[in-house]
Amino acid sequence: MTQRESRPTQRKSKADRRLDLIDAAHRAMIQHGAEGVHLNQIAEEAGLTSGAVLYHYPDLRDLLIEAHHAGMERFYERRMKKIGGISDPAEKLIVTIRSGLPDGPDDTGVRLLCELGGAAGRNRVYATLLTTLFDRQVSMYQTILETGAAHGVFTLAQDSETIARNLVALEDAYGYRIVARHHSIDPDKAVELILDYARLATGNPLRPADRR
Amino acid sequence: MTQRESRPTQRKSKADRRLDLIDAAHRAMIQHGAEGVHLNQIAEEAGLTSGAVLYHYPDLRDLLIEAHHAGMERFYERRMKKIGGISDPAEKLIVTIRSGLPDGPDDTGVRLLCELGGAAGRNRVYATLLTTLFDRQVSMYQTILETGAAHGVFTLAQDSETIARNLVALEDAYGYRIVARHHSIDPDKAVELILDYARLATGNPLRPADRR
DNA sequence: AACGTATTTGAATCTCGCTTCAACTAGCAC
DNA sequence: GTGCTAGTTGAAGCGAGATTCAAATACGTT
Numbered sequence: 001m002t003q004r005e006s007r008p009t010q011r012k013s014k015a016d017r018r019l020d021l022i023d024a025a026h027r028a029m030i031q032h033g034a035e036g037v038h039l040n041q042i043a044e045e046a047g048l049t050s051g052a053v054l055y056h057y058p059d060l061r062d063l064l065i066e067a068h069h070a071g072m073e074r075f076y077e078r079r080m081k082k083i084g085g086i087s088d089p090a091e092k093l094i095v096t097i098r099s100g101l102p103d104g105p106d107d108t109g110v111r112l113l114c115e116l117g118g119a120a121g122r123n124r125v126y127a128t129l130l131t132t133l134f135d136r137q138v139s140m141y142q143t144i145l146e147t148g149a150a151h152g153v154f155t156l157a158q159d160s161e162t163i164a165r166n167l168v169a170l171e172d173a174y175g176y177r178i179v180a181r182h183h184s185i186d187p188d189k190a191v192e193l194i195l196d197y198a199r200l201a202t203g204n205p206l207r208p209a210d211r212r
Numbered sequence: 213m214t215q216r217e218s219r220p221t222q223r224k225s226k227a228d229r230r231l232d233l234i235d236a237a238h239r240a241m242i243q244h245g246a247e248g249v250h251l252n253q254i255a256e257e258a259g260l261t262s263g264a265v266l267y268h269y270p271d272l273r274d275l276l277i278e279a280h281h282a283g284m285e286r287f288y289e290r291r292m293k294k295i296g297g298i299s300d301p302a303e304k305l306i307v308t309i310r311s312g313l314p315d316g317p318d319d320t321g322v323r324l325l326c327e328l329g330g331a332a333g334r335n336r337v338y339a340t341l342l343t344t345l346f347d348r349q350v351s352m353y354q355t356i357l358e359t360g361a362a363h364g365v366f367t368l369a370q371d372s373e374t375i376a377r378n379l380v381a382l383e384d385a386y387g388y389r390i391v392a393r394h395h396s397i398d399p400d401k402a403v404e405l406i407l408d409y410a411r412l413a414t415g416n417p418l419r420p421a422d423r424r
Numbered sequence: 425a426a427c428g429t430a431t432t433t434g435a436a437t438c439t440c441g442c443t444t445c446a447a448c449t450a451g452c453a454c
Numbered sequence: 455g456t457g458c459t460a461g462t463t464g465a466a467g468c469g470a471g472a473t474t475c476a477a478a479t480a481c482g483t484t
Contacts, residue, residue, distance in 0.1 A: 011431055011480050034330060035248040038471065052432050054473075094350075105333070115330035118246060120392040121323050127392040134389065162408050165397075166382060169389070169405075173381035177346065180332040180339040193381075196374050200412040223450055223461055250441065264462050266443075 018056055018066075020046055025067035030108055034064070034115035065125055071112045072133050078109070079140070089148030094208045096144060097194050098187070100137070100171040105181045114179050137171075138153060138164045148202065155203035163201045170194045221259060229269055230278075232258055237279035242320055246276070246327035246338075277337055284345050285325045290321070291352070301360030305419045308356060309406050310399070312349070312383040317393045326391050349383075350376045360414065367415035376415045382406045 013022065024046035029037050039060055043050045057063040059156035075122040079099040098125035102110035113133075120127040148154035157164060185193075195206050236258035241249050251272055255262045256284065269275040291311040294390040314322035325345075332339040353376035360366035368375060386402035397405075407418050 009432070010287075014430085017431085031334070033247040033334065035245040039473095040471065049433055050472075051434080051474085055431070060472095075350055080294070111330075111333050114333060117329040117388050118323075118327035119330075120388070121326060122243070122245065130392050131389070131394050134394070157412055158408050162405060165405055166409055169382050169385035170378060172388065173336070173385040176329050176332070176384065177343070177381075179329075180342050182343050193374060196370050197378055197409060197412075200369055200409075221462070226460085229461080251443095252441065260443075261463055263444085263464080267461065272442095 009052075014056070019153065020051060021056055022065060022067045022070050025063050026071055026108070026112060027068075029064070029067065029115060030111050034068070034112075034119055036080070037064070042153060063191055065129075068112065068116060068126065068129055072129060075109045075113065076133065076136060077099075078167060089113070089144060089151060089153045090204050090206055092144050093141075093148065093198060093204075094191075094195065096141065097167065097171065097198065098191050100168070100175070101187050101190050102175055102178050104187060105179055107179075110175050111179055114176055117176075118175060137168045140164075141167050145202070148204070153204060157201050157203065166197065226268065233265060233268055233275060234279045234282050237275050238283055238320070238324060241276070241279065241327060242323050246280070246324075246331055249276070277341075280324065280328060280338065280341055283321060284341060287321045287325065288345065288348060297355075301356060301363060301365045302416050302418055304356050305353075305404075305410060305414070305416075306407065306418055308353065309379065309383065310403050311408070312380070312387075312408065313399050313402050314387055314390050316399065317391055321392075322387050323391055326388055329388075346380060346384075349380045350375075353379050357414070360416070365416060369413050369415065375410075378413070379406065379410065382409060 005062045021042070025037070025042050028041045028045045032038065032041055039053060042060075042063070043053045046053065053060075053063070079096065081093055082099045083096050086095055113130075116126050117128055120130050138161065142160045145154060145156060145160040145163055149156050149160070171194065174185060174193065177185045178187060178190060191208065195208065198204075199206050228273075233254070237249070237254050244250065244253055251262045251265060254272075254275070255265045258265065265272075265275070290394055291308065294311045295304055295308050298307055328338050332342050333400045350373065354372045357366060357368060357372040357375055361368050361372070371389045383406065386397060386405065389397045390399060390402060401422065405419065410416075411418050
């Protein structure tokens with residue numbers, strides 16, 4: 001990327017290089033699949049040789065796990081940042097829903113998450129990562145819902161955990177639809193569909209028109 | 213599996229063998245991933261050599277696509293069969309929801325579908341297969357919802373397409389959770405969560421206790 | 425400026441899966 | 455039974471990716 005001549009690969013500290021590699025692994029996995037990815041593809045993305053990659057990660061699986069972990073962390077942190085400053089529960093809920101969906105079919109963050117769905121059935125580590133992320137998102141929604149209820153803005157039709165789980169589930173599923181390029185479900189449409197449920201569950205009209 | 217001596221591989225007609233191979237590919241993909249699977253693994257599952265597999269499918273990708281296609285068809289047909297005889301809309305809806313979820317983490321049919329989620333972002337054929345399946349399931353739910361509304365059993369809070377899409381989306385997402393062995397979301401819990409939404413959307417209490 | 429070390433390379437080696445194909449054989453037609 | 459054909463094997467060759475490691479080198483330290 002930022003390489004003067006692209007001829008002599010500049011050296012980096014262990015920590016810096018590992019961050020580069022995590023990023024390179026991220027890109028390579030999106031192109032070739034979380035399980036179909038090859039060492040050389042990652043090395044190429046990082047602008048290194050395969051030997052250098054192995055020097056930092058003798059076991060490639062460790063790198064892949066770290067890349068997934070970092071991807072999830074980034075995904076979650078980005079959401080928290082987006083909703084951080086919002087105090088109105090209704091607006092917060094709307095923005096949260098939007099931030100859980102991919103920008104479009106090529107959103108790299110969500111693409112990586114989708115890669116894991118199938119592998120989780122075979123790989124306990126991946127299953128744990130995904131499950132943990134799911135539960136964290138549920139908690140996040142629960143907080144918003146309960147705050148809204150406490151302020152009298154929401155009238156919850158079900159307990160907050162049920163609503164929160166269903167909201168996260170809807171997000172996940174529409175994420176997959178968007179990544180698969182469904183002809184009539186784009187990010188805006190997905191938000192609308194999820195909001196249709198959220199309205200029933202919170203008793204709030206949740207008008208997204210003027211916000212964001 | 214059903215082989216007397218396991219020594220001489222019995223010959224089969226082209227059509228029969230292709231069915232065997234589709235089945236073998238199905239099993240191999242679940243064990244090794246939709247994209248990480250190797251020719252030899254499929255051959256072994258089928259009790260043949262790699263040469264024999266290539267004789268029937270010179271391009272392995274064709275076999276994989278057919279296996280996925282067949283898997284989806286079976287999944288869909290099985291659902292239709294389960295709900296075929298039910299006339300009461302409420303019961304039909306409940307049974308339909310249940311039939312869209314895996315029996316457990318090892319349900320092979322759903323496991324295969326989950327494999328495709330990530331690949332769909334990279335592979336147009338897989339994306340189309342998944343999208344088509346989604347739309348068919350939406351239609352299925354729409355029919356049930358509208359029939360129920362016509363009979364006065366359901367009072368739809370939203371248009372039938374919205375409800376149907378959300379129901380399918382919830383099914384999909386909880387399928388992933390179950391496959392990933394979420395500690396507190398098993399098939400029964402997932403049905404309950406989806407029914408919680410369905411109750412709001414249909415205005416029907418949908419008591420699953422005595423049915424099924 | 426010279427040293428020492430952490431990082432990276434490049435080539436050699438090894439492994440493994442894919443591909444090809446001539447030879448073999450089971451089952452069908454006659 | 456004889457012959458024919460389609461299905462299958464097994465071995466050989468090929469290529470790609472993983473792995474190893476000695477040599478090279480960039481960079482911080484002194």
